[in-house]
Amino acid sequence: MKFKEFAKRSRLKPWDVPIILLLILLSFLPLVIFGLTRPDPIVKDDGTSAERQKIAILRVDGVEQKRWVLKQGAESTTYRYEDPDGDYNLLEFKDGAVRIKEASCGDQVCVRQGWIYKDGQTIVCLPHKLVVEIKDQTGGADDNLIY
Numbered sequence: 001m002k003f004k005e006f007a008k009r010s011r012l013k014p015w016d017v018p019i020i021l022l023l024i025l026l027s028f029l030p031l032v033i034f035g036l037t038r039p040d041p042i043v044k045d046d047g048t049s050a051e052r053q054k055i056a057i058l059r060v061d062g063v064e065q066k067r068w069v070l071k072q073g074a075e076s077t078t079y080r081y082e083d084p085d086g087d088y089n090l091l092e093f094k095d096g097a098v099r100i101k102e103a104s105c106g107d108q109v110c111v112r113q114g115w116i117y118k119d120g121q122t123i124v125c126l127p128h129k130l131v132v133e134i135k136d137q138t139g140g141a142d143d144n145l146i147y
Contacts, residue, residue, distance in 0.1 A: 060081070105127040
């Protein structure tokens with residue numbers, strides 16, 4: 001079957017294919033924009049750049065419980081959060097990242113989430129109403145979550 005025969009039988013109009021290709025390309029535009037708009041590095045007084053300091057924030061039922069500064073090359077440490085009902089989450093911090101290592105919830109979605117290390121990433125444990133979030137400590141954004 002030749003292209004002309006296919007085009008006659010098809011319901012596609014001549015401009016449909018270029019429009020579809022253009023829409024597919026435009027769908028990748030947010031990836032490009034957000035990939036290029038990274039925060040500027042911090043420049044010290046002596047002209048050298050410093051790495052932005054990240055913090056991990058633990059919130060339970062929307063109330064902040066604890067903060068940790070995440071540092072590259074840091075030793076592995078753990079923190080156990082236990083609520084009054086006896087439910088617990090064991091958080092592990094290592095090399096500038098955090099994860100929930102153990103949890104007493106049934107679904108274990110928070111444990112399977114794995115390590116987070118980028119600004120804005122979160123781990124959520126819905127049964128315990130617990131959220132672990134990575135933030136940039138140097139400021140800029142509002143520290144409130146939308147509930």
